[in-house]
Amino acid sequence: MNILKHTLVVCSIMALGGMLGGCSMLNSGSKPSRAKAEKDAEMVLPRDREQLAAEEELRTYTSEDIKRGVVKGDWAIEEINGKPAVGEKAPYLRFSPSNKMAYGYNGCNFLNGPYSYNPEEKSLSFGDMASTMRICQGDNLTDYEINLALSKVVSYDWEAKDNDYYLYLYNAEGTRIMTLMHQNFDFLNGTWLVRDINDTPVNDPEMKIVMDVDEGKIHGNTGCNLFNGAFEIDMEAANSISFSNIALTRMACPEPNHETALVVALEEVSAAKPIAKDEVVLFDAAGKQVLRLTRTTDQ
Numbered sequence: 001m002n003i004l005k006h007t008l009v010v011c012s013i014m015a016l017g018g019m020l021g022g023c024s025m026l027n028s029g030s031k032p033s034r035a036k037a038e039k040d041a042e043m044v045l046p047r048d049r050e051q052l053a054a055e056e057e058l059r060t061y062t063s064e065d066i067k068r069g070v071v072k073g074d075w076a077i078e079e080i081n082g083k084p085a086v087g088e089k090a091p092y093l094r095f096s097p098s099n100k101m102a103y104g105y106n107g108c109n110f111l112n113g114p115y116s117y118n119p120e121e122k123s124l125s126f127g128d129m130a131s132t133m134r135i136c137q138g139d140n141l142t143d144y145e146i147n148l149a150l151s152k153v154v155s156y157d158w159e160a161k162d163n164d165y166y167l168y169l170y171n172a173e174g175t176r177i178m179t180l181m182h183q184n185f186d187f188l189n190g191t192w193l194v195r196d197i198n199d200t201p202v203n204d205p206e207m208k209i210v211m212d213v214d215e216g217k218i219h220g221n222t223g224c225n226l227f228n229g230a231f232e233i234d235m236e237a238a239n240s241i242s243f244s245n246i247a248l249t250r251m252a253c254p255e256p257n258h259e260t261a262l263v264v265a266l267e268e269v270s271a272a273k274p275i276a277k278d279e280v281v282l283f284d285a286a287g288k289q290v291l292r293l294t295r296t297t298d299q
Contacts, residue, residue, distance in 0.1 A: 062186075063160050063165075066158050066159075066160050066165050068119060069117075069119025069120075069122065069156075069158060070097075070119065071095050071097075071115075071117050071119075071124065071156070071167070072095045072096070072097050073094065073095060073182055074092060074093075074094045074182065074233070075092060075093050075094070075095070075167055075180035075181060075182050076090055076091070076092050076180060076181050076182075076183070077090075077091035077092055077093060077104075077106075077146060077178065077179075077180055078166075078179045078180060078181050079178065079179040080142045080145045080146055080149055080177070080178055081145060081149065081177055081178075082176070083142075084142075085107065085142050085146065086107060086138075086140050086141055086142050087105070087106065087107015087108060087138075087141055087142065087143060088107055088108055088136065088137060088138050088141070089105065089107065090105075090107075091104070091105055091106050091107040091142070091143075091146055092104055092105055093180060095115060100114055100115060100116065101113065101114055101115070102114070102115040102126060102129075106131075106142075106143040106146040106147060107136075107141050107142060107143045107146065108134060108136035108138075108141055108143040109131050109132045109133065109134050109136070109143060110131070110132045111129045111130065111131050111147075111150075112129065112130055113126055113127050113128055113129035113130055114126070114127035115127070117156065121155075122155050122156055122157060123154065123155050123156075124153055124154070124155060124156040124169065125153060125154055126150050126151070126153060129147070129150060129151075131147070146178075149169070149171075149177045149178050150178075152171040152172070152177060153169045153170070153171065153177070153178070154170065154171060154172050155169075155170045155174075156168060156169050156170065157170070164181050164182065164183055164184055165181070165182040165184060166179060166180065166181055166182075167179070167180040167181075167182070168180075183233055183239065183240070185213045185233060185241060185272065186213060187274045187280065188211045188213055188231075188241075188272060188280065189211060189212065189213050189214075190210070190211065190295055191208055191209070191210045191295070191296050191297070191298065192208060192209045192210070192211070192280070192293035192294065192295055192296065193205070193207065193208055193293065193294050193295075193296045194207040194208070194209065194258075194262060194291060194292075194293060195292045195293060195294050196289075196291065196292035197258055197261045197262055197265050197290065197291060198261065198265065198288075198289075198290055199289065200258075200261070202258055204223040204258065205298075206221050206223045206224075207220075207221060207222060207223040207258065207262065208220045208221050208296065208298075209266075209293065211231060212231070213231060213233075215231075216230055216231045216232065217229070217230060217231055218230070218231050218243060218266075222248065222253075222257075222258070222259040222262050222263070223253075223257055223258060223259060223262075224251055224253035224254070224257055224259050225248045225249045225250065225251050225253065225259060226248065226249045227246055227247060227248045227249070227263070228246075228247055229243050229244060229245050229246040229247065229266070230243065230244045230245045231243060232244060234270075239271040239272055239273050240270060240271050241269065241270070241271065241272050242269060242270060243266045243267065243269055244267075246263055246266055246267060248263070262291075265282070265290040265291050266291075268284040268285075268290050269282045269283070269284065269290060269291065270283060270284050270285040271283045271287075278294055278295035279292070279293065279294050279295070280292075280293050281293075
């Protein structure tokens with residue numbers, strides 16, 4: 001057990017029973033430095049989804065891609081064998097067509113390995129998946145079941161449902177063993193007027209937010225200062241987003257103004273949902289509406 005504290009172990013998830021075998025030590029020596037271990041870990045397996053390069057091919061996923069059966073991008077693992085997937089953090093898979101590799105997290109350990117698919121035959125399979133060997137903490141985790149299911153996948157199907165896309169994976173008997181969801185936030189692209197902040201009406205034609213989902217960026221005007229920041233899609237739950245790194249110019253603003261309230265609301269945003277063709281609401285982690293926006297063509 002002491003060795004595991006200093007050494008990253010990678011194993012293959014074997015098809016037979018999803019057992020872990022074929023382990024290899026990536027870091028030799030009795031007590032390698034922490035920096036060396038972390039560097040090796042980054043070279044072999046990402047410890048966080050955000051460490052993967054934001055490849056342009058993965059940024060967008062359209063209904064046309066779905067119709068053609070394209071398998072790419074980030075997918076949250078929603079169900080495993082008909083029940084909710086449970087992890088210490090939300091399980092997911094990322095498909096990277098350029099190198100034909102799948103990267104993921106089973107709720108406890110990180111995975112990667114090759115995948116192949118044929119949209120005409122709706123066939124899909126995973127090769128031997130390498131896995132970290134962290135000891136899992138938590139109750140009712142489905143990490144083992146996810147490993148086992150991946151080894152048994154032979155086919156897939158897909159569906160566009162409202163603003164989200166679903167990928168269904170099946171075993172050789174035709175039983176659905178995994179359901180994945182790709183969150184589509186294209187409805188947020190464009191320029192928006194701020195109409196309400198925490199249920200307080202705002203009547204300021206200069207207070208606007210511009211969102212670029214593909215680039216992961218936002219910018220706008222508080223009604224006084226310009227601002228910009230990052231737009232991030234979270235895998236934790238449906239409709240889950242967040243804004244970060246909000247930076248503003250420093251012009252002195254006349255009173256009264258809604259600038260502080262807007263910045264605080266943006267930092268609290270945890271989810272987004274369209275309520276009409278050109279109207280969306282943004283919620284905090286408690287499900288409270290913090291912003292209501294309407295689309296505008298004015299820049």
